[in-house]
Amino acid sequence: MKVNAQSVNFVADAKLIDFVQKRMDKLETFYDKVIGSDVHLKVENTSAKENKIVEIKLLIPRDKLIVKKQCKSFEEAVDSACDSLERKLVKKKEKMRAKA
Secondary structure, three states: OEEEEEEEOOOOOHHHHHHHHHHHHHHHHOOOOOOEEEEEEEEOOOOOOOOEEEEEEEEEOOEEEEEEEEEOOHHHHHHHHHHHHHHHHHHHHHHHHHHO
């Protein structure tokens, strides 16, 4: 899957980008028609510990799914966002099967 990762207010290292790519690739096991995705990694300038924001836009035929999560680390936020996307993809696939 084509993953377009962008980092805002910081420079993402290769390890983080690889983690995002591997985690996003796992989504294809739930829905095989995924076209691509845009991942925005942001650091909010606050004193709170949960200042890492991950926003994922997943492109699928005739639709797009958007999830935004805020956590202490980017890895935790990406995992949480991908879990939400997995549930959405399973629900979408079940709806498609019900129509057919």
